[in-house]
Amino acid sequence: MMFNGCSVRAPLWGAFSLVLAVAGCHHFDRATVWQFAKNNPTAPIMSLATLIAYNGLRTQRKIARVKNALDFQNNYLSSEISKKYIANAVQIANNKPAEELSVATLNDQDLLCIREVLNSFERMAIGIEIKVYDSKVLFRSYASTVLTVWKALRPYIRERQQSASYVYCHVDKLAADWMAKRGKKISRRDKAV
Template sequence: MDACLADNGLFYCISITHPVVFVALAAAIVAVFGIAFQRKTAREKNSIDFEESYKKNTNIKNAMLEIYSLNESKVRALIKDDGSVDDNDKSVIAIRRVLNEWERAATAISHQVYDNQYLYQIYGTTVLNLFDVLHPFITARQNKNSRLYINFQLLAVDWIIKRKRDEGYNYPKQLKEAQQHIHYYCDHKNAKGSLIELRKGYDKLKEVMDSMYDKR
């Protein structure tokens, strides 16, 4: 073995003296890449299925038409002084329906069931517009239950930052800070202080969104 090492190097000598090692290594590499490819294919298929279901969902179509008639001021008007809303209001029903649909999708994206990039390319503008208009509603509901719509909110923040980067624009540093705080909560939900991190994220995000609203 020593003579072989001196003349040919480690890998060659192992391949000669222990060929099974290389066979096993090659099989492991093929298996890893195969699993990764299968998972990617599954994510893409699931994403296509979501896209088809979303397009054909009559309830979602009608809810989106209702939301298209709203702007941020009208959404704020739906929220009562105590932060509650009229559960029977048609706009509130539409908002909840769409937010619930996207909360499920965002959760699936976070668990890599759906392909993030695929859905961003198709629905990036839709999600960003929804968040832009509906964030007062989301904030009001989160004051009652801080965990509501958290995955959708984080998806929107991630995609806002991605869109700004893609377009070559800077984004407010508070937005990145909000992203970090909310991501921390999502990754450490049961950890001590995680809710404090979540609240910090919400506060930073509120600064950004209120600033954008005031400039309009």
Template sequence: MELVLSFWGWLTELFGSKGFRGFLIMTGVVVAIASVISARNTARKKQTADLLFGTRSDEKLSDGYKCLQRLHNSDDANMRALTKEDKKNSEDANQIRYVLNHWERVFVGLRQGIYDEKMLREANYNTVIKTFNQARAYIEAVRELEQRPTYYQCLERAAKRWKRKPLAVLKK
């Protein structure tokens, strides 16, 4: 009985101490921080999934990819010419801008922490690399014409970064 009373006294003293209260408060703070980080990561992945599903049904984006492919593969097409005054509002120029502006907005959102880069990269690696490579002449012409090297810089930076580190082949 004396052992039980002694143990009870020790527990009462421990739970009543300032050190124990401080420990409980710190534990609560750590749990709260971990919860916020987890919720933020989950929200980022949900935003990315919404973006991925939304782009699948974007016909203008799909048409823009087809236009880029057609112009890139054409022997007589000049993408740089699409930046000139007489062609900058043509259907081809509008489609190219739509695709490039889409990806620029995505990568600005990525830089701001809205999207999850790993998910985007796994789902769009080839599309981004191919789009940037096919549109490079157009991008350079826009930058020269407007004298602004910042046009589509987030897209360019991401495409180059992703290209330096290709996707790994999944193991079976």
């Protein structure tokens, strides 16, 4: 994209050409730019400062996402109660046939474990989707746990989604994304060997 003869993709020229446009220069060449810079010494500095500030904001957002992901990891998924719930949910799913993983056949304690685990993964998936959490950090830490639990509890999830299609839909999307991502990593590793 061109703006007053300068590529907007080149960030410094794009910002500088925007300053020139605001200043009223409709057409310019190098001599005009040099003359403008001599007459308005703050314009190039403002352009550069704008770019630095923009880059700083992007970096700050990335740092905040990583921090939030680590906080989630430390506060919830590392707690003893959640570890117990996850272990119980996987054990329930592995020890019971798929037809017994329904709301009607599970006792209250089993339902509590399953709901607590799936709800926490749903919150994590929503946080990743709205870019509150860094997906890479949580993928490295919890991909195998999330995928194991999700696969084991799919009959329960499907039953719940029959009555309300939006239930655990974010976990489904996250699991599908992470399975595809894991498949790509495995195929790259196989090619390297």
